[in-house]
Amino acid sequence: MKAWLPALLRLALVVLLVAFLTNPGWFEPLLKPLTENNAPVIYNQGSLLTLTVLHLRTVLLATVAATIVAVALAILVTRPAGAEFLPLSRSLVNIGQTFPPVAVLALAVPAVGFGEKPTLIALFLYGLLPIFENTLTGLTTLPANVVEAARGAGMTGWQRLLKVELPLSAPIILGGIRLSVVIGLATATIGSTVAAKTLGEVIIAGLLSNNLAFILQGGLIVAALAVLIYDGLSAIERYTARRMGSEAE
Amino acid sequence: MIEIEGITKRYDTTTVVDDVSMVIEPRTIAVIVGTSGSGKTTLLRMINRLVEPTAGIIKLDGADNRSVPGYELRRSIGYAIQGHGLFPHRTVAQNIATVPVLLGWDKDRINARVDELMTLYQLDPQAYGPRYPHELSGGQQQRVGVARALAAEPNVLLMDEPFGALDPIIRTKAQEDLLAIQKRFGTTIILVTHDMEEAVHMGDKIAVMDAGKLVQYARPAEPAISSRPWSAPAKGRSGCCRSDGCVTRWRTAPPRAKPSAATPASATHWPSYCGRAGRRYR
Numbered sequence: 084m085k086a087w088l089p090a091l092l093r094l095a096l097v098v099l100l101v102a103f104l105t106n107p108g109w110f111e112p113l114l115k116p117l118t119e120n121n122a123p124v125i126y127n128q129g130s131l132l133t134l135t136v137l138h139l140r141t142v143l144l145a146t147v148a149a150t151i152v153a154v155a156l157a158i159l160v161t162r163p164a165g166a167e168f169l170p171l172s173r174s175l176v177n178i179g180q181t182f183p184p185v186a187v188l189a190l191a192v193p194a195v196g197f198g199e200k201p202t203l204i205a206l207f208l209y210g211l212l213p214i215f216e217n218t219l220t221g222l223t224t225l226p227a228n229v230v231e232a233a234r235g236a237g238m239t240g241w242q243r244l245l246k247v248e249l250p251l252s253a254p255i256i257l258g259g260i261r262l263s264v265v266i267g268l269a270t271a272t273i274g275s276t277v278a279a280k281t282l283g284e285v286i287i288a289g290l291l292s293n294n295l296a297f298i299l300q301g302g303l304i305v306a307a308l309a310v311l312i313y314d315g316l317s318a319i320e321r322y323t324a325r326r327m328g329s330e331a332e
Numbered sequence: 333m334i335e336i337e338g339i340t341k342r343y344d345t346t347t348v349v350d351d352v353s354m355v356i357e358p359r360t361i362a363v364i365v366g367t368s369g370s371g372k373t374t375l376l377r378m379i380n381r382l383v384e385p386t387a388g389i390i391k392l393d394g395a396d397n398r399s400v401p402g403y404e405l406r407r408s409i410g411y412a413i414q415g416h417g418l419f420p421h422r423t424v425a426q427n428i429a430t431v432p433v434l435l436g437w438d439k440d441r442i443n444a445r446v447d448e449l450m451t452l453y454q455l456d457p458q459a460y461g462p463r464y465p466h467e468l469s470g471g472q473q474q475r476v477g478v479a480r481a482l483a484a485e486p487n488v489l490l491m492d493e494p495f496g497a498l499d500p501i502i503r504t505k506a507q508e509d510l511l512a513i514q515k516r517f518g519t520t521i522i523l524v525t526h527d528m529e530e531a532v533h534m535g536d537k538i539a540v541m542d543a544g545k546l547v548q549y550a551r552p553a554e555p556a557i558s559s560r561p562w563s564a565p566a567k568g569r570s571g572c573c574r575s576d577g578c579v580t581r582w583r584t585a586p587p588r589a590k591p592s593a594a595t596p597a598s599a600t601h602w603p604s605y606c607g608r609a610g611r612r613y614r
Contacts (some may be wrong), residue, residue, distance in 0.1 A: 232417030234382055234488075236430045236480070237407030250421045326464065327420040 093314060100307045104132045107300075117295040119248050124296050126285045135304060136283040141274065142200060142267040145206035150260055153211045158244065159216035176215045179208035180318055186268050198302040202274030202281070210263035217259025219253025261316040268309045271303070333358050334379065334488065334520065339388035340514050341374050348374045350544035351388070356537070358393075358487075361514060361521040363535030365528055369545040372524045376490050379522065380409045392488065407431055410489035410519070414496040416477030418465040424450075425461035431484040449479040452513065471502040478510065491523040495530070506532060601605070 103110055109226040114124045125131075156172050157257075159165040159318035184205040225248060233247045275283030282301050289297025334356040341349040349371040356362045379390055380400040386394065390397045394564040397405055418427050425446050432442045450457040453475040465473055466579040474494065475507040481489055493504045494510075514521055525531055531538050532552045 137485045221520065226417075226420075227415035228413055228415045229419060231413060232381070232411070232419070232477075232480075234407055235411035235413065235417075237405070239433055242434070247419060251419075286538045327466070 085212070090244055093311065096307055096311060100304065102310070103300075103304070105221075107131055107281060114296040114300065117299060120140075122294050122296075126288065126297055126300060128288065129280075129284070131285070131300070131304065134280060134282050134284060136271060136273055138268075138283075138305070139308070141208065141271050141279065141281055142264060143200055144208055144262065145203050145271075146264050146268055147201075149207050149263055150208035150214055152207075153214035154218050154256065154257075157215050157222060161219065161222045172215070180212035181206060184209050185276075188273065193278050197278040199274070199279045201277050202271060202279040205274070206267045206270055209307040210267055213262035213266070214259040215254070217262075218252065218256050221255035222248055225251055230294060235281065247325065251327065254320050254327075257316060257320045257323065261273070261313060261320065265309050265313050270310065333391075334434060334522070335389075335394075336375075337389045337391070339378060339390060341371070342382060342385050342386045343604070347544050349378070349470065351545045352541075352544075354539060354549050356409075356520060356522060358520050359514075359518045360536040361511075361523060361534055362537050362539060363531040364522065364524045364539045364541055365526060365531045367526060368542035369543075370541040375491055375541065376492055376522060376524050380406045380411060380490055381589075382406070382575040406440055406487075407484065408486055409430075409487040410481035410484075412477055412478050412481040412489065412491045412494045414493040416465075416473045416497075418473060418477055418480070420465055422466070423462050423464055424455070425457070427465065427476055428483050430480055430482045435484055437484075443484060445485075449482060453479050453509065455479075471506065474498055474502075474506060475509070478513075482513070483521070485517070487512075487520060489519045489521045491521060493525055494523070496525075498590060521541075529561060560561045 101323075111124045116123055123269065126134075153176065156176070160169040160172050187205035187208055188201050191204045195201055195204070229247065229251065230243070233243045238246065270288055271279075271281045272283030275280050275287050282305050285301030286298050289299075289301060336352060336354050336356075339349055339352045340347065352371075354362075363513055364375060364509065366372040370536045371428060379397065381393075381397060386610045392409075393546060404433060419430070422430075426448055428607070429442050432445060437445075445528055449455045455472060455475065460468070465476065468476065474497070478491075478494060481491075495506050498506060509532065510521070513519070523531075523534060525534075537549060539546055
């Protein structure tokens with residue numbers, strides 16, 4: 084396969100996505116056969132673009148919070164002083180992952196009310212594990228002689244962490260964030276069951292009114308976003324890894 | 333001057349370094365040889381406090397090395413290790429500048445020093461400074477590793493098998509470079525190796541370690557290492573020699589270890605550095 088083909092496909096996907104979000108009317112003839120009884124073809128209870136932006140915002144907020152907490156926790160338990168908290172924090176983030184997001188939503192609504200908040204809580208808890216585990220892996224599998232050299236050069240604990248350990252683990256940590264984002268993009272759709280403004284609204288509206296066109300457009304936008312963001316983050320990961328001369332081709 | 337007085341390191345019940353005392357004169361190269369597990373690396377790492385001793389004192393120019401925090405001490409002592417340990421995410425110039433940056437030198441002084449060291453090590457600062465370590469050959473990486481250790485003009489340079497990963501030709505060149513640089517800067521160097529040839533070639537004095545103990549500490553040319561009849565050393569010892577020097581070695585297992593089925597008293601434990609080329613004496 085030619086090297087430019089994947090790039091071309093991605094570009095086409097971006098163009099298609101932007102065109103669909105800004106001018107959904109253009110695609111009406113394509114989706115028309117999927118509706119019955121003259122039902123609306125394009126989602127008409129809100130702008131798709133606004134919903135997409137809100138969807139991305141929800142995922143972004145939850146991932147940023149999860150990243151801060153998970154990375155901080157992983158740093159803490161890899162320091163000598165925090166080593167004994169490793170099993171405890173492992174089980175905590177594992178619980179976050181084991182709890183189904185739907186259950187978290189159900190439990191969070193009585194506490195914080197309907198809207199974006201319960202969705203953020205669910206996404207935050209769900210996103211912790213991949214970031215935490217990856218950061219842990221990154222920080223514990225650093226090349227021993229590099230860490231030794233950092234100590235031997237007279238770096239303090241903080242300096243080693245900020246100048247050597249975190250930069251060297253960056254590709255692995257980014258991998259965790261990427262997983263977390265993609266899971267979050269998909270999971271955010273169920274937030275619309277508790278009135279969060281996400282693309283899930285389109286899918287749920289389609290399910291309720293038996294409108295296949297709605298379901299498809301909601302699902303496809305989320306899928307396209309996930310593919311593009313996954314690719315983008317992978318590229319950043321490869322770039323950082325390559326700069327460090329690690330085995331990435 | 334480095335004075336090591338009664339240094340001992342114990343991990344639980346195993347004694348890794350056992351009551352070692354030695355004095356390293358300023359502006360000289362002391363080479364510590366020994367097999368793996370003889371405690372030579374641990375001894376080296378106690379000088380810059382990467383390892384804290386269980387007992388004993390190490391004095392640098394008369395001052396106890398515990399009188400300043402460990403990280404400050406390490407900034408004043410050069411440290412080069414096997415496999416160079418360069419920071420893969422930093423350029424060659426940034427790697428060399430590590431300690432000067434930690435010490436807060438101003439930019440011009442750092443740049444001047446980096447250029448000086450790179451020129452000294454035959455690496456064009458313009459061409460190699462902005463490169464990353466993985467873009468260099470093994471020999472170049474090793475040179476950058478030593479240049480980084482020397483960057484802050486330390487009086488003392490500790491080297492843990494710095495040439496271990498190099499092929500023989502580059503290795504000889506690296507040894508010559510180090511000798512030349514030591515002459516130029518007058519740095520006191522303590523070099524750990526398991527290669528007896530390297531020890532004899534590089535060392536003003538050679539310390540032989542075995543099972544945590546300092547077995548010998550002498551000039552390569554002194555009788556203790558070269559020509560003393562091998563029947564003379566302590567009972568039960570033997571040695572191996574090359575054309576330019578010898579080491580002694582316990583002929584049987586070191587006396588602390590009781591003879592067992594695995595190591596019968598008659599077994600001869602020859603150090604690996606006696607090698608095929610080494611002549612043996614009993």
